Amino acid sequence: MVVFSLPLASNASSNDLGNDDTIGGNVNKYMVLPTGYCGQPKKGHLIFDACFESGNLGRVDQVSEFEYDLFIRPDTCNPRFRVWFNFTVENVKESQRVIFNIVNFSKTKSLYRDGMAPMVKSTSRPKWQRLPPKNVYYYRCPDHRKNYVMSFAFCFDREEDIYQFAYCYPYTYTRFQHYLDSLQKRNMDYFFREQLGQSVQQRHLDLLTITSPDNLWEGAEKKVVFITGRIHPGETPSSFVCQGIIDFLVSQHPIARALREHLVFKIAPMLNPDGVYLGNYRCSLMGFDLNRHWLDPSPWAHPTLHGVKQLIIQMYNDPKTSLEFYIDIHAHSTMMNGFMYGNIFEDEVRFQRQAVFPKLLCQNAEDFSYSSTSFNRDAVKAGTGRRFLGGLLDHTSYCYTLEVSFYSYIIGGTTAAVPYTEEAYMKLGRNVARTFLDYYRLNPMVEKVTIPMPSLRKERPPYKRPLLRGPASSHPNSKGGKKSSVNHKDPSNSF
Numbered sequence: 001m002v003v004f005s006l007p008l009a010s011n012a013s014s015n016d017l018g019n020d021d022t023i024g025g026n027v028n029k030y031m032v033l034p035t036g037y038c039g040q041p042k043k044g045h046l047i048f049d050a051c052f053e054s055g056n057l058g059r060v061d062q063v064s065e066f067e068y069d070l071f072i073r074p075d076t077c078n079p080r081f082r083v084w085f086n087f088t089v090e091n092v093k094e095s096q097r098v099i100f101n102i103v104n105f106s107k108t109k110s111l112y113r114d115g116m117a118p119m120v121k122s123t124s125r126p127k128w129q130r131l132p133p134k135n136v137y138y139y140r141c142p143d144h145r146k147n148y149v150m151s152f153a154f155c156f157d158r159e160e161d162i163y164q165f166a167y168c169y170p171y172t173y174t175r176f177q178h179y180l181d182s183l184q185k186r187n188m189d190y191f192f193r194e195q196l197g198q199s200v201q202q203r204h205l206d207l208l209t210i211t212s213p214d215n216l217w218e219g220a221e222k223k224v225v226f227i228t229g230r231i232h233p234g235e236t237p238s239s240f241v242c243q244g245i246i247d248f249l250v251s252q253h254p255i256a257r258a259l260r261e262h263l264v265f266k267i268a269p270m271l272n273p274d275g276v277y278l279g280n281y282r283c284s285l286m287g288f289d290l291n292r293h294w295l296d297p298s299p300w301a302h303p304t305l306h307g308v309k310q311l312i313i314q315m316y317n318d319p320k321t322s323l324e325f326y327i328d329i330h331a332h333s334t335m336m337n338g339f340m341y342g343n344i345f346e347d348e349v350r351f352q353r354q355a356v357f358p359k360l361l362c363q364n365a366e367d368f369s370y371s372s373t374s375f376n377r378d379a380v381k382a383g384t385g386r387r388f389l390g391g392l393l394d395h396t397s398y399c400y401t402l403e404v405s406f407y408s409y410i411i412g413g414t415t416a417a418v419p420y421t422e423e424a425y426m427k428l429g430r431n432v433a434r435t436f437l438d439y440y441r442l443n444p445m446v447e448k449v450t451i452p453m454p455s456l457r458k459e460r461p462p463y464k465r466p467l468l469r470g471p472a473s474s475h476p477n478s479k480g481g482k483k484s485s486v487n488h489k490d491p492s493n494s495f
Helices: 173-184 237-249 254-262 273-278 303-316 348-354 356-364 385-392 422-439 443-450
Strands: 030-033 047-049 059-062 067-071 086-090 096-102 119-122 125-130 136-140 148-156 163-166 191-198 204-210 222-229 264-268 321-332 338-343 374-376 398-405 408-410 417-419
Touching: 030 059, 173 191, 173 204, 173 237, 173 273, 191 303, 204 237, 204 303, 222 237, 222 303, 237 254, 237 264, 237 321, 237 398, 237 422, 254 422, 254 443, 264 303, 303 321, 303 385, 321 385, 338 356, 338 385, 348 356, 356 398, 356 422, 385 398, 398 422, 422 443
Parallel strands: 067 096, 222 264, 222 321, 321 398, 338 374
Antiparallel strands: 030 047, 047 086, 059 067, 086 163, 096 148, 119 125, 119 163, 136 148, 191 204, 204 264, 338 398, 408 417
C-alpha cells in the first residue's frame, strides 16, 4: 500500500506543506494538534489514517478548531486523477462536531451536485451508510484555486469508535479473494477458477469459467459471454454488479441452470488488482489508465490486460468458439441509473441487433435506463475494450460497456432518486444474467428444468438442443467468415 508517514505533531499550514504536488502517499496515523499546542495529546485531537488496503488520504490541514481541509492522494504515478478517498478517524470526543472539506477533486462535474453523500461506518456500526444529503455541500471555492470542494458536517457520538469515510462502498482485493475462495470450496462442477496471469506487484488475475461441464469437452462448440470488471480501481460498484452476476450464475435457480447448459461464461472480475489494493481511482500501479491500452498492451507494463486480450484473441481464432458478448463493467461519477455504451456500425441491421440486449435489460431491471444508453465511436474511447473488440470481432459479436451510477437510480415515472446499496448493485448483476435467458429465448429450457424427472441413474438432461442466437438474428450459429424487489433504502439507524 502507499505509505506516507506524517509526524504526530502540531498541525502544518497549507503554506508549510506546499501545493498538491507535495502529496507523496497516504497519511499514517497522523494526529492533528492545535497550532501552538505543546501539551500531551488528548481526546478530540483527531488521528487520520489511510495506510490500509484501498485507503486514500494524502494530507490533512486544520483550518480551525472544528474544520479540516482534506487532500486526496493522486493515483500512483499519475497526478491527474483525484476522486477516490477512503480513510479513518479516531481519538474522537463524544459530541465532537467537525466539518471536513475534500478540496482537490480532479473532476468538476459530480453527483454531489445531485444529492450524493459520502459513506460512513464505525467499529460499533460496521454497515456502511450514506451521510444525510443535507449535511453535504459541493461548491467552487476561491480559497482552493477555484476548485470544486465537497464539504460535509459530522458529529462523532462514540469516543471508543474508529470512524471510516469513503467515496463509495469499498470492495477490496482481499475481499474479492476471500469471495472466490468461498466459491471454490463449494466444489461445484460447473465453476472453474484459474490464474490467467499476475499484476506488476504479483497479485492474481483470476479468470472464472461458469458452464456445464459438457460444454468444455474437447471439440464441443461453445457460445461464450466474456465479462470484465474493475479495470478502473475506484469504480467499486463494478465489483458488486459482477458479484451479483456470479452469484446468480452459480445458483440452483432454474434460469441459472438453463444458462449454464447453453452458454460458457468467462469472467475476469478484477483487471486492475494493483490499483484496487493501492486505493487508486483510475490507474494501475505505474499510472496507466488500462482502459486506453487495449490496442497494444505491454506484457510488462499492462500484464493483466495483455493476458485477457491474448485469451480473447485465442478464443476468436478457435473455429469451435463463438464469442457472442463482451461486457466491461464500470461505475459513472456524473449520471444516474445503470446504462450501456455500444458501438456504431455501418451495417444498419447489425446496429439494430446491438440494441436488443440493452432493451431487454431495461425490461428486467428497474434501475437500468435505455434512454441513457448510447452508441458512439468517440476518438477518445478508441483504446477501450468495447471499441477495440468491437472492431476486432465479427458481426455475430456484441461489445458493451455497462455503467452504473456511484449514487442512485430513478425509477420510471418518478423523479425521486433511490440511492444504490450494495444489494441493489448486486441485484443489477443478477438481472444482467437473467437477461441472457430472454436474449437466447431459453424459456422452454427453464420450463423443462423445473419439471422433476425421476431417474434411476445420472443421465444427460434431455432438454439440451441448439437454439437461435437471439430474437432478431437470422445468422447461423457457425462463425463462417469470421477470419475476415429489494429494499433499497439506507439503514434506519444513523450516526
